[in-house]
Amino acid sequence: MINMLSDTQTLPTEQMIEAITKVQLGDDVYSLDPSTKELERLAAEKMGKESAMFVPSGTMGNLCAIMAHTDRGDEVILEADSHIYYYETGGFALAGLSPRLVIGNKGVLDPDAVERTLREPNIHYPKTSLLCIENTHNRAGGTITSPERTRELCDLAHEKGLKVHIDGARIFNAAVALGVNVTDLVGPADSVMFCLSKGLSCPVGSVLAGSKEFIDKARRVRKLLGGGMRQVGVLSAAGIVALETMIERLSEDHRNARVLAEGLSKLPGISIDMTTVQTNIVQFDVSQLGISAREFAALLKAQGLLVSTRPPTRIRMVTNRHIESSHVADALQIVTQVINELN
Ligand SMILES: *Cc1c(COP(=O)(O)O)cnc(C)c1O
Numbered sequence: 001m002i003n004m005l006s007d008t009q010t011l012p013t014e015q016m017i018e019a020i021t022k023v024q025l026g027d028d029v030y031s032l033d034p035s036t037k038e039l040e041r042l043a044a045e046k047m048g049k050e051s052a053m054f055v056p057s058g059t060m061g062n063l064c065a066i067m068a069h070t071d072r073g074d075e076v077i078l079e080a081d082s083h084i085y086y087y088e089t090g091g092f093a094l095a096g097l098s099p100r101l102v103i104g105n106k107g108v109l110d111p112d113a114v115e116r117t118l119r120e121p122n123i124h125y126p127k128t129s130l131l132c133i134e135n136t137h138n139r140a141g142g143t144i145t146s147p148e149r150t151r152e153l154c155d156l157a158h159e160k161g162l163k164v165h166i167d168g169a170r171i172f173n174a175a176v177a178l179g180v181n182v183t184d185l186v187g188p189a190d191s192v193m194f195c196l197s198k199g200l201s202c203p204v205g206s207v208l209a210g211s212k213e214f215i216d217k218a219r220r221v222r223k224l225l226g227g228g229m230r231q232v233g234v235l236s237a238a239g240i241v242a243l244e245t246m247i248e249r250l251s252e253d254h255r256n257a258r259v260l261a262e263g264l265s266k267l268p269g270i271s272i273d274m275t276t277v278q279t280n281i282v283q284f285d286v287s288q289l290g291i292s293a294r295e296f297a298a299l300l301k302a303q304g305l306l307v308s309t310r311p312p313t314r315i316r317m318v319t320n321r322h323i324e325s326s327h328v329a330d331a332l333q334i335v336t337q338v339i340n341e342l343n
Pocket of ligand 1: 056060134136137138170
């Protein structure tokens with residue numbers, strides 16, 4: 001099987017397994033787990049923030065962030081197709097927040113559009129206290145919000161009294177693709193969450209970073225949500241290896257994604273917007289083939305290629321550490337064969 005479901009499919013590296021077996025452990029709820037402290041220090045340093053906190057998932061990291069930044073009843077501005085809105089089981093509702101959606105351009109928010117949604121304080125309106133940016137943007141196909149755009153959005157938000165959280169599940173993909181330091185992408189924001197468990201290949205975990213005051217607050221929320229963990233060093237040990245060894249190689253995933261997308265763009269019946277192919281995600285539409293995404297994915301699976309669906313008619317393929325250029329060639333062959341058999 002060629003598994004292009006997601007970059008979450010990546011398995012830990014040998015170096016990670018070795019680090020896990022050798023790690024010194026303590027109870028992290030008592031702040032006694034040395035490798036978790038080290039991971040959090042390293043992550044804060046990489047993000048250029050004062051403090052950081054390990055969380056079991058990106059979803060919990062985002063929820064900790066939005067709960068720490070807001071009060072119940074507040075309004076939070078989200079991109080209409082954002083992961084927080086779309087895929088996190090409506091956690092903002094659990095936090096008592098009302099979402100205000102702004103449609104981005106291929107996942108990228110326009111400061112003018114955000115400004116138009118902001119209302120003058122008035123007794124009829126909820127208080128708008130948070131803006132979320134997703135970088136890279138998952139449902140838009142791994143698209144990047146640039147450092148300049150991030151700065152503009154953060155300046156606007158701060159001028160209006162809002163905090164800014166970056167859902168940076170794949171922020172290192174954005175930084176590597178642009179050839180910039182990740183601090184250029186997260187510096188102007190108040191907080192950032194990034195995933196260790198995606199392209200960086202850890203078995204479990206994400207990190208939330210921000211000011212010391214913010215992280216202290218977020219730690220209480222994490223405990224509330226059941227995310228205070230004991231000898232979590234078994235996970236943090238892999239996270240340290242990820243931050244030390246797995247970032248630069250993401251460019252290989254981007255190269256493979258580009259070759260895959262270029263191959264797909266030449267196939268009949270497939271419609272693909274090449275401008276969205278910026279990192280490790282490739283999305284395309286199969287409606288011209290007169291078939292649904294689910295049916296198409298089932299035909300690919302029968303030939304040994306696993307992909308995700310974006311119903312009704314879009315397919316998503318994600319490159320990762322286990323996908324080599326020969327797999328890309330094989331995947332293209334399988335897609336070609338399935339299309340030929342449809343005609
Ligand atoms: C994967 C992802 C998350 C959440 O990560 P989990 O660890 O699966 O909860 C958040 N935001 C984006 C953009 C993602 O792609």
